[in-house]
Amino acid sequence: MKLRRNKLLVEPPAGASSDIAFILIVFFLVCASVQPEQGRPQEIPKSEEEPDKKNQSQNPEVELTRTAVILNGDPVPNKTFAPRLASLLARKERQEDKVVVLKSRKDVPYERWINVTGLIEQAGGVVTLQLEEEQAHIVN
Amino acid sequence: MAMGDIAFLLLIFFVILARAQDDSHLRWEPAAEEELKQAKNYKASVVIDVDSKSYLNGRPIAQGQLAGALTDILGNAEQKKRTVLLKVHKDATAIHFEPVIEAVSKAGGEIHHVLEKQRK
Numbered sequence: 001m002k003l004r005r006n007k008l009l010v011e012p013p014a015g016a017s018s019d020i021a022f023i024l025i026v027f028f029l030v031c032a033s034v035q036p037e038q039g040r041p042q043e044i045p046k047s048e049e050e051p052d053k054k055n056q057s058q059n060p061e062v063e064l065t066r067t068a069v070i071l072n073g074d075p076v077p078n079k080t081f082a083p084r085l086a087s088l089l090a091r092k093e094r095q096e097d098k099v100v101v102l103k104s105r106k107d108v109p110y111e112r113w114i115n116v117t118g119l120i121e122q123a124g125g126v127v128t129l130q131l132e133e134e135q136a137h138i139v140n
Numbered sequence: 141m142a143m144g145d146i147a148f149l150l151l152i153f154f155v156i157l158a159r160a161q162d163d164s165h166l167r168w169e170p171a172a173e174e175e176l177k178q179a180k181n182y183k184a185s186v187v188i189d190v191d192s193k194s195y196l197n198g199r200p201i202a203q204g205q206l207a208g209a210l211t212d213i214l215g216n217a218e219q220k221k222r223t224v225l226l227k228v229h230k231d232a233t234a235i236h237f238e239p240v241i242e243a244v245s246k247a248g249g250e251i252h253h254v255l256e257k258q259r260k
Contacts, residue, residue: 018144025151037225038176039255044245064234104234110188111171111230113237114253118173129245131238 042117045099045128059097060088060125064104064116081116086123100125163187163198168229172258179252184213185225186244192229192236203239210247224249 062085063070069081076084089098100120104113117127168189186206187195194203201209214222224244228237244251 022144022147022151025148029151029155037179037182037252037254038257039170039179039225039253040173040175041177041179041223042251042253044241044251104238106233106235108234109230110228110232110234110237113234114171114173114255129238129242131242 040114040118042121043126045126059099059101059128060085061101061103062116062120064102064108064113066105066107066109066112069116082119082123085120085125089124095126098125099128101130102127103130163195163227166195166198166227168227169231170227170254170256171230173253173255174258176255176257179223179225179254181221182223182225182252183217183221184210184249185227185254186210186240188228188232188237188240190229190231192232194236194240203243206240207243207246210244210249214247214249219250222248222250223252225252225254227254 061072068075069078070076071081071084071088085100089100092098102117102120120127163185166187166189168187184197187198189195194201194206196206196209197213210224214224224247226240226244228240241251
């Protein structure tokens, strides 16, 4: 059985060309402006003017250099760092005891810092920074 | 036809306005990480470029002024909407990026490190 087809207007009206152009511009702008902003959120406790030194002395301390990770004064190989820290933190019940004090040497690159802080967070720790000035302050 | 022209001019105006806060002209290479999450509702972006210079929303800023400037931008926004994107060149050293992290923390911002997927 043959169907009858109505003859339709194939060409769009010329007046709509500016609308089509406008929509095309918007489409390309949206495509161009989408920048991937992927990464890792990090919770860093808000810094206090005078850190509680009593509490800090009970928290695990990680010293980070270009080549080594030092946990509470002991150099630890990269592979065993996360499990050792996790077992240390597992004994602590309060959230504030899970704060890990991170002291980085001045020359530590960002990529290494990101990897180590990632391991600390995987182990259940919350990173807090001890900057060079504060380290000097505590020594004095 | 005039309506189309007006719309087009408005569009250009907003594009230029948006470019003022853009930081795509800055040179930096992201560090790599295995698992990544998409940033949501970010209020500001801080870049440390290949020359270890700091920029806030694409404009150069001294590290000492960063905490104050971020406090102004973040205002009284609720906790979930205080995200600050941190785009740090992978080879930048702690002496440059740690004070920036400290400044974001001081301003009450939620840090989101912008990274790239680690290739296996």
